[in-house]
Amino acid sequence: MEPENETHISEFLLLGLSNEPELQPLIFGLFLTMYLITVFGNLLIFLAVSSDSHLHTPMYFFLSNLSFVDICFISTTIPKMMWNIQMQSKVITYEGCINQIYFLLLFAGLDDFLLTVMAYDRFVAICHPLHYTVIMNSRLCGLLVLVSWMMSALNSLIQILMMLRLSFCRVPEIPNFFCELNQVVRSACSGTFLNDVMVYIAAGLLSGGPFIGILYSYSKIVSSIRGISSAQGKYRAFSTCASHLSVVSLFYCTTLGVYLNPADAHNSHSSAIASVMYTVVTPMLNPFIYSLRNKDIKEALKRFIEQ
Template sequence: MVPGNQTQFTEFILLGFSEKSEQQGLLFGLFLGMYLVTVVGNQLRMLAIGSDSHLHTPMYFFLSNFSFVDICVVSTTVPKMLVSILTQNKVISYAGCLTQMYFFIVFGGLDNFLLTAMAYDHFVAICHALHYAAKMSSDVCSLLVLLSWIISLLDSLLYCLMVTRLSLCTDHEIQHFFFDLAEVLKLSCSDTLTNYALIYFAAGLLDFLPLVGILFSYTQICSSILKFPSAQCKYKAFSICGSHLSVVSLFYGTGFGVYLSSSATNSSWKSTVASAMYAVVTPMLNPFIYTLRNKDIKDALRRLISRIATSQ
């Protein structure tokens, strides 16, 4: 925040979903349950992929990274909310706010890029199968993940630097369960035109273009699959792509819901619920979507659980 005549705050109050004491126990149990399911589900998927040599392929390499990022997404926001509910202390420092916002944007961006990388992997595997080994080598996959990290880190840093230029002087209470960028801009009494311009530009460049790439990839994939002579091959290809498309729909659907609810309505409650769907519910559902629709991961999980059981 820049110095000025406005009242500046060094800490804020995250009001969360409800201030009613009788609802705090229910909220704590609900979000603790979702957090544990998310962490355990994604860790099991990572362990299954890492322990099975048959799954050491580009698709599962990206999927393992995706699981790690989903754990990080929920760990950025939910633990702080749980501690606030448990201690009835909803105060968060300004430095803590910026840190939370920074990492939430980083991991949200990583989810976006990893979904795009997985779509590209499916596109090459189905549409350019003869060149798959060369185009999706381990070096190429590592480079795609590295670039995803670099772009996400720089993008989030730019957002945070823009926020530090604002004077937040209207209120220090935030009707949200984490320090969300959209809510921060509502608190500002500075000119936020530059910030909104940056948001729309970055959304178009780093959110819309990857989505266009995913849709283009699947247009080509569907066209190629329909040319397969074997019905079994068609089913297997559609099954693999269907899991990814389900996660893409969930991710972008809830993501757009957050920003539409923030811009189209003044209801902080609706915006908070939409953010919870995006930041908590989606990472929890992703392991189930991929595991239940993927025979290879289910088999790897059975072998992993069997090894654990026999070693005890």
């Protein structure tokens, strides 16, 4: 078989979470509910921050961007999944799969970068409070978000260009409810060494780097909080980081829980179920974490709803 004939596939098959027909209505209803909760919750936070002048600060500017990214992130996978269940189909076109991988990588990378930027914001606020407004000016905040978009878009583009060189001998069956990069690469019948190398490099630079940055920021924050004499001051300083730290822990624990599994786990439905945690559950819980633990957000939401 010649390579040029191997790549002429027009579709992929998404095996989903279950092959049981009687479970499909339950899965559809569950994911529709989680999708609506995620979109509504993150949209409320985005609108509340945008409309309330009291929240026009760097911390909430980054939070509104995170909420927008989470809406886009979950919208990359769930609508297609629900459409396939409704149509009783497992098909996603080749172009659709490529687009889905691109935007998944884009918004996952943005989540990672924004959480790192937010950790830096908390580091400056707690460790250098007198210079906070000077350091975290509007120009720097905009630049940090812009660089995050550019880095994520560049990584997504490189990974997609590397994937386009792969050959497929038959219609690939992806044991997931969306086109997950590693699973698509494994289904190729051509050599994937360069793809694997690029994935590891990207993981090291774009995931490991931000994670180290977050750890460094919080090590400095903890040292600074320990230097505060009063218990009330310590509590006030830590409370400003509690929501962000909760979201960081949720994001990294769910992501690492999927990608640190043994390689053969990616070929089973257990991987698809685990993927639900970071693609669906994490974006859904973020607005609850920030609103329940943040007095300013709760008051802004109350004012926004009462308008």
